[in-house]
Amino acid sequence: MKIGVLALQGAISEHLDMLEACGAEGIRVRRPEDFNGLEGLIIPGGESTTMGRLIENLSLGEPIRSLQEGGVPFMGTCAGLVLLGREAAGCPEQRLLGYMDTVVVRNGFGRQCESFEASLDLPFLGRAPFPGVFIRAPYIARAGKGVEILGSVEGRDIAARQGRVLTVAFHPELTEDLRLHRYFLQMAKNLP
């Protein structure tokens, strides 16, 4: 499977390594022509402010939109969860793609000193706990009816799916656990 990783800034090579380990073909996507033939797109962790501006400055909004309209599934991790949301609470300047009906809180757990690791209970990935790495992480404060919340930590929602869009507030790409990437690949495979 050909899966793109939006290669603006942040943990790009880490996601490509995960895809390779899953037996998928990961591709760096940063020019409009790179979007051809993708079967999925990952929006990695990084600085959401910077990534939002780069999408605009590099005119990538249009190719991303046509990918989404073409039914290609998206996965967003950390900054990706922010960018895929509908609204960033308290940050009206934040550029968003808005493919998931969520209100997100950027840096929702605090600054870097509050960044943490926690074992997560994510039933959609199986029984074993998932290693959650949260770095200046966001969370989902409100979600529309179409959004299924898939996990939470400290009473805050940190994983969700709405149709073809999957988002998590943590960084699976900084661990060795391939289950979330496998789930996303499966999700892409099973689409009608």
Add this chain to the structure above:
Amino acid sequence: MILEEALIVVEKGTLRVKKGMAQMQKGGVIMDVTTPEQARIAEAAGAVAVMALERVPADIRAAGGVARMADPDIILKIMEAVTIPVMAKARIGHFVEAQILQALGVDYIDESEVLTPADELFHIQKDKFTVPFVCGARDLGEALRRVGEGAAMLRTKGEPGTGNVVEAVRHMRRMMGQVRQVAAMSADELMAEAKNINAPYELLKEVKERGILPVVNFAAGGIATPADAALMMQLGADGVFVGSGIFKSKDPEPRARAIVEATFNYDNPEVLARVSRGLGEAMPGLEISSLKEADRMQVRGW
């Protein structure tokens, strides 16, 4: 509530979240700022973080005397002004300045040769802290000594505040060349190499096995133009610090934007040509050989 806490073990300040924070900055530009206004300009230009300072390196150089951690007021005002991460500098070995910066809540500490060292023998024991540290290095041995102390991110030292990229190039080439050499060594040559370059053996072994540095490595020290930033990226930097280069230039706003675009499009000469146009005068530069030995910041620390 008690039940929930018992079920979920939350661990802060792990090596993974410290190193991971730097990984999230890859491909980005970190800019030195001295006021909330400059911080907002940097954020709007697409910086991935700002370094909150009382004076940029060029002004520290000009002022002379002892350069210390910035006034906490300045740092806090900059933290309030932007939502991107805020870094701040502590003097080499000054672990109390680092404790203060951590208490202020900065996102990253730069144990920096730009400030006057507080300890000529010992660097800060960085793995004791919750906040991550970035440190400068001129070669692989120095880089791995800092990682051994707990640095979660590296940068070249270059020669700060000169607007002259030659030293950053020297340090990046040396580090990358050494990584390639070590990767090609046989296992039985490794201990001798650890001795030769004064590097912790276990970390050197990790470099050999993975063929890369154990943490993210940015370029710093003398970067003044979009072309400088792209040069460092092509030499293998994971991202770029720009100190005096932006706010000591004639027109900081377009230059900040251009350096961000150049760092992203570092391998695309057409884009580099476009973003390099019409930026006005860069910061005034200094010839390295004109510096007295005592004015060379890169020799601070070991």
